[in-house]
Amino acid sequence: MSNKIKHHLTDDLLMAYAAGGLPEAFDLMVATHLSLCDHCRARAESFEAVGGCVLQDQDDSVSLSDGSLAATMALIANGAPIAKPARPGCSVLPAPLQDYVGGDVNAIQWRAIGMGVKQAILPTTREATARLLFIPAGAAVPDHSHNGMELTMVLQGAFSDEVDHFARGDVEIADEDLHHTPTADISEDCICLAVTDAPLKFNKLMPRLFQPFLRI
Amino acid sequence: MFTEIDTASLDEPVADGPLAKTWHAKERVRGRPVNEANGSCNTKTEWVEHVTRIRDAQDQAAFAELFQYFAPRIKAFLMKSGSDAAMSEECAQEVMATLWHKAHLFDPSRATVATWVFTIARNKRIDVLRKQRRPEPEDLGWGPEAEPEQLDVISLQQETAQLRNALSALPQAQRELIEKAYFGDLSHREIASQTGLPLGTIKSRIRLALDRLRHAMN
Numbered sequence: 342m343s344n345k346i347k348h349h350l351t352d353d354l355l356m357a358y359a360a361g362g363l364p365e366a367f368d369l370m371v372a373t374h375l376s377l378c379d380h381c382r383a384r385a386e387s388f389e390a391v392g393g394c395v396l397q398d399q400d401d402s403v404s405l406s407d408g409s410l411a412a413t414m415a416l417i418a419n420g421a422p423i424a425k426p427a428r429p430g431c432s433v434l435p436a437p438l439q440d441y442v443g444g445d446v447n448a449i450q451w452r453a454i455g456m457g458v459k460q461a462i463l464p465t466t467r468e469a470t471a472r473l474l475f476i477p478a479g480a481a482v483p484d485h486s487h488n489g490m491e492l493t494m495v496l497q498g499a500f501s502d503e504v505d506h507f508a509r510g511d512v513e514i515a516d517e518d519l520h521h522t523p524t525a526d527i528s529e530d531c532i533c534l535a536v537t538d539a540p541l542k543f544n545k546l547m548p549r550l551f552q553p554f555l556r557i
Numbered sequence: 558m559f560t561e562i563d564t565a566s567l568d569e570p571v572a573d574g575p576l577a578k579t580w581h582a583k584e585r586v587r588g589r590p591v592n593e594a595n596g597s598c599n600t601k602t603e604w605v606e607h608v609t610r611i612r613d614a615q616d617q618a619a620f621a622e623l624f625q626y627f628a629p630r631i632k633a634f635l636m637k638s639g640s641d642a643a644m645s646e647e648c649a650q651e652v653m654a655t656l657w658h659k660a661h662l663f664d665p666s667r668a669t670v671a672t673w674v675f676t677i678a679r680n681k682r683i684d685v686l687r688k689q690r691r692p693e694p695e696d697l698g699w700g701p702e703a704e705p706e707q708l709d710v711i712s713l714q715q716e717t718a719q720l721r722n723a724l725s726a727l728p729q730a731q732r733e734l735i736e737k738a739y740f741g742d743l744s745h746r747e748i749a750s751q752t753g754l755p756l757g758t759i760k761s762r763i764r765l766a767l768d769r770l771r772h773a774m775n
């Protein structure tokens with residue numbers, strides 16, 4: 342599984358995820374990739390260790406109010422142990438995505454955006470957008486470039502573009518300069534998670550007509 | 558020199574790494590449990606025992622010691638993240654209560670107690686200050702059927718202590734930038750230049766723990 346992944350997340354994304362500085366849509370991308378990739382999970386957890394060191398080196402002379410411990414014991418008494426989250430096991434969507442979709446692939450509310458391509462926008466804060474993309478086997482997503490950063494991770498099937506070939510778990514990181522036309526492998530319909538921090542710009546006449554309806 | 562995170566350093570030998578001999582117990586004085594006079598083992602697995610006692614025996618004395626050490630630091634951390642004193646204290650209490658309620662989920666072969674507390678405090682900050690959800694990776698935890706190896710636990714704790722020493726030895730400007738990132742003050746684009754942290758060994762150690770965990774789960 343994770344040892345077949347060739348295209349990983351960058352250090353700055355993993356550190357920002359560990360530090361808690363990413364928009365929600367990017368957090369969702371990182372959490373989904375880490376669910377499939379122990380290599381990046383170990384990198385992310387080592388960045389969390391840096392956070393632990395920063396916490397320990399905080400000024401311990403900050404005073405707490407009287408009765409702070411007693412108030413915490415009351416919180417504990419009124420709460421309950423937090424159960425281990427369920428692991429969905431062998432599914433297309435890893436657990437963090439299932440939380441946003443409300444189930445596995447069958448629960449995705451697709452909307453057609455033309456030429457067989459479908460998308461489902463996931464409910465995150467507006468600083469960045471997360472959506473699932475469905476590309477029919479052998480089909481292409483219209484040539485597009487980006488104002489900002491776009492991360493695309495394969496969940497099912499595979500796609501190729503001008504850069505490389507991407508299969509389950511692989512992340513393509515595209516910046517402003519990349520114009521690409523991802524094309525799904527012929528063997529299987531391709532499902533991806535795509536995250537952008539700016540609207541897409543489409544380069545061909547037809548797709549541009551669709552853009553007002555895309556809500557991205 | 559610092560080891561950058563990269564694929565190649567995954568293959569480094571970790572068990573008998575050069576870090577072991579630069580370990581100094583005296584570096585730990587500031588973080589030692591207050592009434593932990595006996596047992597040299599405890600200096601290497603600082604606070605882990607406390608969490609185990611909370612998990613197994615709902616030990617309030619152990620919790621009080623953890624609280625005394627961590628609650629002021631959590632409060633200071635949240636205040637630097639832009640929260641006022643009252644809100645920071647309220648959150649610190651909630652973080653410590655979460656520690657109690659999640660004690661059975663803590664994996665000391667992958668994180669120190671300080672690292673784990675940091676992740677709870679970070680999530681609280683995202684929830685309260687940024688008002689957004691925090692997607693977390695699919696859970697991988699030790700179940701009742703198996704626990705991590707003690708040697709893995711000790712090694713991870715030691716390597717994190719080394720990391721802490723290395724961080725405090727960084728030039729001040731670089732250290733401040735890293736702290737800023739962890740207070741939530743840098744975007745991921747601004748963080749780009751902050752790699753080059755000495756994380757090669759600890760990353761390899763966590764990877765090993767993940768491999769063992771996967772093996773135990775199957």
Ligand SMILES: [Zn+2]
Binds near residue numbers: 381
């Ligand atoms: Zn990866």
